Amino acid sequence: MRDGWIVAGDIGGTKTALGLFSPEDLQKSIRSRNLPEARVSERYPSQEFSGLIPIVETFLEKNRSILNGYPIWATFGVAGPVLENRCQTTNLPWVIEGEGLEKNFGWKQGTVHLVNDLVAMGWGINVVRSSGGxxxxxxxxxxxxxxxxxxxxxxxxxxxxxxxxxxxxxxxxxxxxxxxxxxxxxxxxxxxxxxxxxxxxxxxxxxxxxxxxxxxxxxxxxxxxxxxxxxxxxxxxxxxxxxxxxxxxxxxxxxxxxxxxxxxxxxxxxxxxxxxxxxxxxxxxxxxxxxxxxxxxxxxxxxxxxxxxxxxxxxxxxxxxxxxxxxxxxxxxxxxxxxxxxxx
The missing domain is CATH 3.40.367.20 (Hexokinase; domain 1)
Incomplete structure (x- = not known):
């Protein structure tokens, strides 16, 4: 059994989507060939924020009672090349660093991954290809x-x-x-x-x-x-x-x-x-x-x-x-x- 919560993000030049997922719920949806549902999901206008950290702070604060101190594992799909877990975004004046997110939120080292947005979409094909997506x-x-x-x-x-x-x-x-x-x-x-x-x-x-x-x-x-x-x-x-x-x-x-x-x-x-x-x-x-x-x-x-x-x-x-x-x-x-x- 996987212990903790998943914070997932789809970071675009216009909007940033964040979702909070239970790993057990995600596994069940894949096994049953159903599209997954986040426990909570939010969309934010990307250009109204100075970076990803303020958006994640807003999201976590709103859902603090659900998280209840459990460990977090996070992956963010970002439009732009990701090198050494760092990305200078293509359509936003942001530099996103996985290590910076971990330090800011006190998360364990290695729990945050940045991936290219197409890599995130590619992982998602495993979720949707047997569930009508x-x-x-x-x-x-x-x-x-x-x-x-x-x-x-x-x-x-x-x-x-x-x-x-x-x-x-x-x-x-x-x-x-x-x-x-x-x-x-x-x-x-x-x-x-x-x-x-x-x-x-x-x-x-x-x-x-x-x-x-x-x-x-x-x-x-x-x-x-x-x-x-x-x-x-x-x-x-x-x-x-x-x-x-x-x-x-x-x-x-x-x-x-x-x-x-x-x-x-x-x-x-x-x-x-x-x-x-x-x-x-x-x-x-x-x-x-x-x-x-x-x-x-x-x-x-x-x-x-x-x-x-x-x-x-x-x-x-x-x-x-x-x-x-x-x-x-x-x-x-x-x-x-x-x-x-x-x-x-």
Missing amino acids: IHWLRAGNADKRGNAVLVAPGTGLGEALLEEDHGSLRPWPSEGGHTDWAPFNPEQVRLLQFLWTQFDHVSSERLLSGPGLLNIYRFVSQGSPAPTLLDRGIPEEHLPEHITQAALDGTDPCSPPTLRLFVEILAQEAGNMALKALATGGVFLGGGIPVKILSFLKESSFLERMSQKGRYRELLDTVPVGVLLQEETPLWGAAYEAMLRMPV
């Missing part, structure tokens, strides 16, 4: 053993490698979203030439992200005889969601071809990642965008384009592909990682 675009043999990959377009493009480990998936961090992007066909060559006029380096993230969707829209809408979303005075940070909605509703002529091109490029990247990791265990699509365009994905040529890898088409045709449905997956994954570290 995934929509399968292609189920294949979803339970078969094998490595897997995670591709997560949202504010940026996150990626992770998922190593098969005795029936579970162990995530490894990657910054693969910042590698060079290569076009697939003449249309995409023109897109690359368009982007070269704006950027010295065109990475996959320049296309597979919220800002990337806007880059594609600007390319598609060049010379449009009709007014576009760019002419409506919409703040730039809100344009990606308007493009997505207009593509689904058919209310703007440039949005559907934009989303089609986005999905094709996403499929190409998913296929590339699957080959690099020999991901016979699955390709998982996470982040904020895939779940929002799920209806479009289901009707698109995603699976066909993902498999267009020459001699390896037949292999990729058998790879399961799933979309993560639950926003809490990274939080649950952080709790799962902490549970694995707790002494039995």
Whole structure:
């Protein structure tokens, strides 16, 4: 029996989600194939705080009666590279250190882990893949053993490698979203030439992200005889969601071809990642965008384009592909990682 409580966190540039979990409850939910429930969970506006410590202080103070002096094990998923249990966050002016959290709260050395946010999401796949937290675009043999990959377009493009480990998936961090992007066909060559006029380096993230969707829209809408979303005075940070909605509703002529091109490029990247990791265990699509365009994905040529890898088409045709449905997956994954570290 594991003694203590788990504090899990999903730290983003907009919001920070914290949850308090019982390790026994978490184990039971996994065994029974149910989605887990935190004893307590809270969301905080990240930019209203000077760092993670004040947020955790607020959370712990509110729940002091539940904690009742029991030991704490904590894992925080953070957007940014984690080196030696330290992270300078990508979208916040914060430096987070696991050792600093332990000292501030008087927790035992080694009880706090920082992990990349995609690593937390990868751990979370172990929690949700048998409990209805995934929509399968292609189920294949979803339970078969094998490595897997995670591709997560949202504010940026996150990626992770998922190593098969005795029936579970162990995530490894990657910054693969910042590698060079290569076009697939003449249309995409023109897109690359368009982007070269704006950027010295065109990475996959320049296309597979919220800002990337806007880059594609600007390319598609060049010379449009009709007014576009760019002419409506919409703040730039809100344009990606308007493009997505207009593509689904058919209310703007440039949005559907934009989303089609986005999905094709996403499929190409998913296929590339699957080959690099020999991901016979699955390709998982996470982040904020895939779940929002799920209806479009289901009707698109995603699976066909993902498999267009020459001699390896037949292999990729058998790879399961799933979309993560639950926003809490990274939080649950952080709790799962902490549970694995707790002494039995």
